[in-house]
Amino acid sequence: MTRRRRRNQKFAGSAIAAGLLLAAVHGHTPASTASATAPAAAGGSNEALANSMAASGYGWTGSQATCLDELWTRESGFDAYAANPTSDARGIAQNINGWSADYQPGDASQQIAWGLSYVAGRYGSPCGAWSHEEAMSWY
Numbered sequence: 503m504t505r506r507r508r509r510n511q512k513f514a515g516s517a518i519a520a521g522l523l524l525a526a527v528h529g530h531t532p533a534s535t536a537s538a539t540a541p542a543a544a545g546g547s548n549e550a551l552a553n554s555m556a557a558s559g560y561g562w563t564g565s566q567a568t569c570l571d572e573l574w575t576r577e578s579g580f581d582a583y584a585a586n587p588t589s590d591a592r593g594i595a596q597n598i599n600g601w602s603a604d605y606q607p608g609d610a611s612q613q614i615a616w617g618l619s620y621v622a623g624r625y626g627s628p629c630g631a632w633s634h635e636e637a638m639s640w641y
Contacts, residue, residue: 546580547610548580548581548582548594548610548614549571549575549580551610551614552571552574552594552614552617552618553567553570553571555611555614555615555618556570556618556628559618560618560622562618562627562628565629566627566628566629567628569627569628569629569631569632570621570628570631570632572632573628573641574594574595574617576635577591577595577596577635577641578593578594578595578596580610581593581594582608582609582610582613583607583608584596592605592607593605593607593613593617594610594613594614594617595613595614595616595617595620595621597613597617597620604616621641624641
């Protein structure tokens with residue numbers, strides 16, 4: 503194993519640990535929207551992954567992490583199989599275009615990456631998206 507690969511694995515482990523700590527500090531647990539096909543613990547690990555990816559990719563920690571947690575807990579409970587019964591919205595970030603080659607059921611990492619990019623592009627930050635969600639009941 504190369505030195506670079508070991509360093510990247512070490513960083514990834516630290517990032518995941520940081521995400522788990524953020525989720526625990528915020529006291530979030532998955533909403534009761536988990537589907538029968540998703541394991542019960544998946545929401546918590548998906549939330550930790552989202553916090554880690556938001557922190558490392560966008561610098562979103564603290565209040566921004568809290569807003570992201572609130573947003574996606576309400577939208578999907580961090581369930582990578584979530585399906586809105588009244589629209590085509592699917593997955594953790596509730597992509598209104600549904601499942602696609604770039605947004606597949608069960609692929610939490612892919613859905614989170616899409617969702618973070620969407621939040622950044624449309625609202626600038628998770629708190630911007632959460633503010634809209636609170637006002638309009640959608641984001």
